[in-house]
Amino acid sequence: MLRVIGHRLLVSIPLLFIVTFAVFGLESLIPGNAAQTILGENATPAAVAQLNTQMGLNDPFFERYAHWVGHAVTGNFGSSVISGAPVWTSVVTRLGVTMSLLIPSLVLAAVAGVVLGMASAVRGGWLARLIDVVSLLGFALPSFWVGLILVSIFAVKLGVLPATGYTPLGTSPSEWIASITLPVVALSLYGITAIAKQTRDSASEVLDSDYIRFLRANGVPERSVLLKHVLRNSSIPVATSLGLISIGALGGTVFIENVFVLPGLGSLATQATLDHDIPVILGVALCFTLAVIAINLVIDLIYGLLNPKVRVS
Amino acid sequence: MTAQHVKGPGDAAALHVQDLVVDYPLGRRRTRRAVDGVSLTVPAGSTLGVVGESGSGKSTIAKAVLGMAPVTSGSITYGDRGLLGLPSGRRPQEIQVVFQDPYSSLNPTKTIGYTLEEPLRAQEHRTGVALGRAGRQARVHEMLERVGLPASTAGRYPSQFSGGQRQRISIARALMLDPELVICDEAVSALDLSIQAQILNLLLELQHDLGVSLLFISHDLGVVDHIAQQVLVLYRGRVMETGDSAAIHARPAHPYTRALVMSAPVQDPGRQRERRERRRAETPVAGMRAPLGDSCPFAHRCALATELCSRERPQLRTLADGRAVACHHAELEPAETLLTKETR
Numbered sequence: 220m221l222r223v224i225g226h227r228l229l230v231s232i233p234l235l236f237i238v239t240f241a242v243f244g245l246e247s248l249i250p251g252n253a254a255q256t257i258l259g260e261n262a263t264p265a266a267v268a269q270l271n272t273q274m275g276l277n278d279p280f281f282e283r284y285a286h287w288v289g290h291a292v293t294g295n296f297g298s299s300v301i302s303g304a305p306v307w308t309s310v311v312t313r314l315g316v317t318m319s320l321l322i323p324s325l326v327l328a329a330v331a332g333v334v335l336g337m338a339s340a341v342r343g344g345w346l347a348r349l350i351d352v353v354s355l356l357g358f359a360l361p362s363f364w365v366g367l368i369l370v371s372i373f374a375v376k377l378g379v380l381p382a383t384g385y386t387p388l389g390t391s392p393s394e395w396i397a398s399i400t401l402p403v404v405a406l407s408l409y410g411i412t413a414i415a416k417q418t419r420d421s422a423s424e425v426l427d428s429d430y431i432r433f434l435r436a437n438g439v440p441e442r443s444v445l446l447k448h449v450l451r452n453s454s455i456p457v458a459t460s461l462g463l464i465s466i467g468a469l470g471g472t473v474f475i476e477n478v479f480v481l482p483g484l485g486s487l488a489t490q491a492t493l494d495h496d497i498p499v500i501l502g503v504a505l506c507f508t509l510a511v512i513a514i515n516l517v518i519d520l521i522y523g524l525l526n527p528k529v530r531v532s
Numbered sequence: 533m534t535a536q537h538v539k540g541p542g543d544a545a546a547l548h549v550q551d552l553v554v555d556y557p558l559g560r561r562r563t564r565r566a567v568d569g570v571s572l573t574v575p576a577g578s579t580l581g582v583v584g585e586s587g588s589g590k591s592t593i594a595k596a597v598l599g600m601a602p603v604t605s606g607s608i609t610y611g612d613r614g615l616l617g618l619p620s621g622r623r624p625q626e627i628q629v630v631f632q633d634p635y636s637s638l639n640p641t642k643t644i645g646y647t648l649e650e651p652l653r654a655q656e657h658r659t660g661v662a663l664g665r666a667g668r669q670a671r672v673h674e675m676l677e678r679v680g681l682p683a684s685t686a687g688r689y690p691s692q693f694s695g696g697q698r699q700r701i702s703i704a705r706a707l708m709l710d711p712e713l714v715i716c717d718e719a720v721s722a723l724d725l726s727i728q729a730q731i732l733n734l735l736l737e738l739q740h741d742l743g744v745s746l747l748f749i750s751h752d753l754g755v756v757d758h759i760a761q762q763v764l765v766l767y768r769g770r771v772m773e774t775g776d777s778a779a780i781h782a783r784p785a786h787p788y789t790r791a792l793v794m795s796a797p798v799q800d801p802g803r804q805r806e807r808r809e810r811r812r813a814e815t816p817v818a819g820m821r822a823p824l825g826d827s828c829p830f831a832h833r834c835a836l837a838t839e840l841c842s843r844e845r846p847q848l849r850t851l852a853d854g855r856a857v858a859c860h861h862a863e864l865e866p867a868e869t870l871l872t873k874e875t876r
Contacts, residue, residue, distance in 0.1 A: 429637035430647070433705070436598045436629055438621040439654045451641055527641055527689040 223523075224516065231512045235505065236288075242504040243284050246497055252276060253300045253495040274300060287501065296505075297498035299491075306502035309487065314506060316385055316483035317472050319395070323403045325465055328410025333457065335411070336418025337450060340426060350415055357412025363474035366405035370478070373401060383480035402479045406471050410464040417460045421453035455525050462518035466511050545611025547574040547597065547627070547713055547747065552606035554592050554769075566592040568769035569606070574713060579739065579746040581760030581777060583753050583792065589769035590749045591632075594717040597747070599623055610713070621658060625651070628706035632718035634698035638690040644701055645686030648672045651708040675704040679734060696727035703734065707742070715747045720755060732759055753792050757781040765789045768829040771848060775855025785851060785862045787834045828860070836861040 254270035296306040339347040374382035386394035473485035491499035552570045555563035567589040574580045582590045595601035608615040631637040649668045673683040679700040720728040763777040773786040784790040831841040848856045
């Protein structure tokens, strides 16, 4: 267990270099620069060039990257070239918002998906067909579009939930819940349907196996058959897909935060990209990469816990 | 262990299946008759083999006895208890089962010990008498030893065992509650020949030591002849021939049984060739499924078939040597069969 974690952390070091280097390189391909953003549309080219030189943005590419890495390894991620706010602080503040969106979404996707999938595998009939149709919609509809529709129904028409904005949990728990409900539903829809389908397929397979027949023939209570045997075995492939869905949902927060105007990492990344604010972009990229590594690690540990075959080898 | 009374040979009951009909739903209001009026008896302490090709309904009979098939009519009794319509918690634990697929019959995420304890836990749940953890584990070790596996097996997972070992584990699981009847549904079909022999010998040994009766389902008449005293040959859900296993294997009376006997390979290539030709002569259209109606189900594949066979379904009738055959022409000797075929 500890060896797995240690191994993962070692592997993640080169990965962080690759990701930040790629982000750095791609950013330099986007037309425009930070000085232009700061000085505005009407600035003279001479003034823009001078500010760029002043901020070190005209230095050679590798020199700039090496400079950033040199500071980053000591824990200094620089500050925004636009606002001057330290990158570390703004990333940490906004990480809280993104996580209060991501974690409830994943919990909702896992719980609702597994419950619907199990119900459909056990009951079959109209419930299974309904889940098939709804899940097709869940796959096909983009989360930001679903978000807009939810806003127009629940915020504009019914007026029961706020359309935009974020209230921190510490300020008011009830308003926090109200502010994240629509974004969480929009973000988790894909996950719910994907996990429901995955659960149903694997649970149907488990239900058809001879060891379940044996248990039923021996009068083992159905509750225990379903919870101890069917759920446990069908959750192995579900754990795998939950990992993929988590990473997808992390990317989905970028859209959702923009739709609902939430001050999270996704909206920070969008704004920083528009502003050519390289230190902030790198800070967000670093944070997302660490999150993906962490999610993968957690999923692998869960997988090992669920599947004795992995543990043995 | 105190909760279980010690069984004497007189306690064991016989399994009776009477006029069993099973229809599987095929979607909207359509059904397929998998078992069509089958009657059989497994006397206490003995073995009945059920033979037939795939789709003959043999596994459906096992499922019906275990309460897992949609029985249309007929009766299944064990001793003086009717088994049809019993909720799964009230089924007699004296009847246990070993399935065909050694890979799907053990839960891959549970240790062997947990899997073997499961019937005991279900029994505790049912009767309210607790064996306790130590009592269950002692029983697990005892049964593992009985089937020739070390006690350390209990702490390991199914993926660490071969097909033959898993089948031993399945047998141990079936024995956990001191069964009187074990249904073996193609229990050796998925195994290599040498492993098949080991498992068959294990079953014979267990039967000798514990006095269990076996309902042994197989597509291989040779295997059934090795283990069963009585045999029942099924074709398309109907009984074709039933009686003493050795006698039927040596002198099959029904053309279908004859085809089954002929289909098993023999060691001598010359004899094998001769048998294959005879088989071809006797069963002209293999694999075809003509509509049943009132005809003999085997008529379309049978060299002996006459106009009578397509008009009237033959009933089981008892021959001079005690076996029962459902064939209008069962008295014709195999040699005459060939002659008839050639002169016609």
